[in-house]
Amino acid sequence: MAVFxxxxxxxxxxxxxxxxxxxxxxxxxxxxxxxxxxxxxxKGSLQGLLVNGLVMRDGxxxxxxxxxxxxxxxxxxxxxxxPETSSELLNDLAIHVNGVMLRxxxxxxxxxQYKHSLPDVETRFTLASEELIWLDGDLQAFWSRAEPxxxxxxxxxxxxxRLSLDLRLVQIYLFKLRSIGVVRPARRIQExxxxxxxxFPARGRASVLVPPPAPxxxxxxxxxxxxxxxxxKPA
Amino acid sequence: xxxxxxxxxxxxxxxxxxxxxxxxxxxxxxxxxELATENIGKATTTVALDFGMLTLDGIPIxxxxxxxxxxxxxxxxxxxxxxxxxxxxxxxxxPQDFPHARRILEFITSRIAVPFxxxxxxxxxxxxxxxxxxxxxxxxxxxxxxxLNATSTTSSLLATVRLLELVQAYDPLYAEGLQGKYTFGx
Numbered sequence: 001m002a003v004f005x006x007x008x009x010x011x012x013x014x015x016x017x018x019x020x021x022x023x024x025x026x027x028x029x030x031x032x033x034x035x036x037x038x039x040x041x042x043k044g045s046l047q048g049l050l051v052n053g054l055v056m057r058d059g060x061x062x063x064x065x066x067x068x069x070x071x072x073x074x075x076x077x078x079x080x081x082x083p084e085t086s087s088e089l090l091n092d093l094a095i096h097v098n099g100v101m102l103r104x105x106x107x108x109x110x111x112x113q114y115k116h117s118l119p120d121v122e123t124r125f126t127l128a129s130e131e132l133i134w135l136d137g138d139l140q141a142f143w144s145r146a147e148p149x150x151x152x153x154x155x156x157x158x159x160x161x162r163l164s165l166d167l168r169l170v171q172i173y174l175f176k177l178r179s180i181g182v183v184r185p186a187r188r189i190q191e192x193x194x195x196x197x198x199x200f201p202a203r204g205r206a207s208v209l210v211p212p213p214a215p216x217x218x219x220x221x222x223x224x225x226x227x228x229x230x231x232x233k234p235a
Numbered sequence: 236x237x238x239x240x241x242x243x244x245x246x247x248x249x250x251x252x253x254x255x256x257x258x259x260x261x262x263x264x265x266x267x268x269e270l271a272t273e274n275i276g277k278a279t280t281t282v283a284l285d286f287g288m289l290t291l292d293g294i295p296i297x298x299x300x301x302x303x304x305x306x307x308x309x310x311x312x313x314x315x316x317x318x319x320x321x322x323x324x325x326x327x328x329x330p331q332d333f334p335h336a337r338r339i340l341e342f343i344t345s346r347i348a349v350p351f352x353x354x355x356x357x358x359x360x361x362x363x364x365x366x367x368x369x370x371x372x373x374x375x376x377x378x379x380x381x382x383l384n385a386t387s388t389t390s391s392l393l394a395t396v397r398l399l400e401l402v403q404a405y406d407p408l409y410a411e412g413l414q415g416k417y418t419f420g421x
Contacts, residue, residue, distance in 0.1 A: 220410035
């Protein structure tokens with residue numbers, strides 16, 4: 001008898017708990033942005049992963065897909081037992097599933113802690129520092145993948161899609177990198193000025209805007225300023 | 236009549252957007268206030284926009300106030316397209332609103348090229364954040380943040396002067412470039 005259901009009724013944490021001592025393939029259909037996922041499990045360890053039919057061999061990406069999957073509330077699943085010695089069972093990865101689930105719990109805690117300070121998912125970020133900064137573990141792994149994408153400014157939503165990372169995780173990483181001065185929100189007006197002066201992309205703290213040369217006759221803004229200053233006088 | 240220009244005033248609920256437009260406008264302010272359906276600290280709130288007008292040297296300056304709540308964020312971008320400047324207000328005695336104000340500022344300015352100024356309101360109160368401290372929090376240059384009292388016409392005019400000075404510093408011909416792009420009411 002197959003184990004099957006939907007993430008609506010069974011949170012992934014519970015599904016993994018139930019399958020901890022079993023060996024086989026856990027298949028998901030239409031889970032989030034994935035049409036088909038195959039998780040090859042052997043007693044609590046993720047040994048292989050197929051994403052829409054393609055074998056995923058990168059451990060970090062596989063962990064991120066698990067984190068993303070654990071946040072989904074919809075997606076059909078079915079588990080098929082197979083013997084540990086079967087050649088059907090992939091053996092490309094060795095990821096402790098419970099460890100990843102704990103990482104997910106940490107993410108939830110951090111999210112609750114920082115959610116009121118996090119920027120909008122559509123706010124674009126760019127590089128802020130030329131200095132090499134020592135980063136730890138997951139943040140370093142994120143930075144090394146995100147840095148080239150940040151050069152021209154990118155928002156959390158797009159970054160999450162490009163790196164196949166949970167959106168909330170990306171928001172928290174950007175928040176942390178911003179707090180230590182590695183990234184900053186992009187200013188479109190600064191970018192336009194940098195393009196104008198041929199200096200885009202400009203890495204580092206937002207520079208002082210250099211205006212184009214002032215024309216000899218009064219401009220519209222100078223006329224407005226003159227009128228405003230006259231308005232202030234009677235007051 | 237000359238073509239109008241527009242200035243957008245944004246910020247969290249209760250920052251003083253409607254009050255500032257009332258202080259500057261030479262016409263009765265058109266607003267879309269509705270009874271608040273949740274506890275936001277006041278009885279009514281702006282749900283679409285506030286609209287006022289100031290005429291400078293024969294040029295109508297349209298003043299648009301955005302709704303302060305996140306669920307109306309689609310309005311922020313619509314209103315800021317083609318704007319001469321953006322003034323983001325935050326109440327200096329409500330530091331709990333600073334993250335929201337920063338989120339609004341960064342959402343808009345990272346996507347739209349518009350000169351901007353942050354206005355720290357309620358400077359008439361004794362216990363209030365100084366503009367330079369707010370600039371630190373927003374990670375902005377001190378000249379991009381000004382203290383003001385939105386109930387005062389003089390103070391509101393001073394903030395408008397500072398905003399236009401920033402526009403001029405960015406590009407003296409910036410307003411000329413906008414002419415014809417914004418045609419509301421023309």
